[in-house]
Amino acid sequence: MSLGELYREIIMDHAQNPRNRGKLADPSFQIGLNNPTCGDEIILYGRVDKEGRVAEATFEGNGCTISMAAASMMTEAVRGKPLTEAKNLLEAYKAMLTGGSSEPDLLGDLESMKGVTQFPMRVKCATLAFNALEKGMEGIEKKGGSHGKA
Numbered sequence: 001m002s003l004g005e006l007y008r009e010i011i012m013d014h015a016q017n018p019r020n021r022g023k024l025a026d027p028s029f030q031i032g033l034n035n036p037t038c039g040d041e042i043i044l045y046g047r048v049d050k051e052g053r054v055a056e057a058t059f060e061g062n063g064c065t066i067s068m069a070a071a072s073m074m075t076e077a078v079r080g081k082p083l084t085e086a087k088n089l090l091e092a093y094k095a096m097l098t099g100g101s102s103e104p105d106l107l108g109d110l111e112s113m114k115g116v117t118q119f120p121m122r123v124k125c126a127t128l129a130f131n132a133l134e135k136g137m138e139g140i141e142k143k144g145g146s147h148g149k150a
């Protein structure tokens with residue numbers, strides 16, 4: 001099996017059996033985004049615990065194989081990670097999709113999205129869930145955590 005075939009299998013598996021699909025009760029953030037060029041829609045739910053870790057991440061939505069697989073892989077990848085590490089993952093993923101070098105140790109299954117760089121229109125599909133994550137994390141930072149409010 002070539003690396004390309006292996007990557008395609010990973011993507012198909014996540015698209016057909018999405019992990020963490022569903023609504024999250026009592027989320028710390030809830031971000032809805034769509035990608036009009038393809039018709040992908042996603043609502044990302046995340047719960048961040050007191051230690052600043054992503055305790056849960058789930059998603060709802062409909063879209064193409066790439067967008068759904070990316071959402072499934074992303075929610076798997078960030079769960080249990082401190083926000084700072086989730087941010088590193090996000091940056092590494094975006095760097096990979098804009099033609100930069102990839103970091104397999106950090107990206108795990110997400111490395112399989114590397115081939116999307118050959119299809120610029122699909123990069124938006126592959127980054128939709130990550131853009132939602134980015135917005136969600138920005139919102140958490142603005143809130144300033146559970147204490148220190150004026």
Ligand code: ZN
Nearest residue numbers: 038040064125
């Ligand atoms: Zn799409």
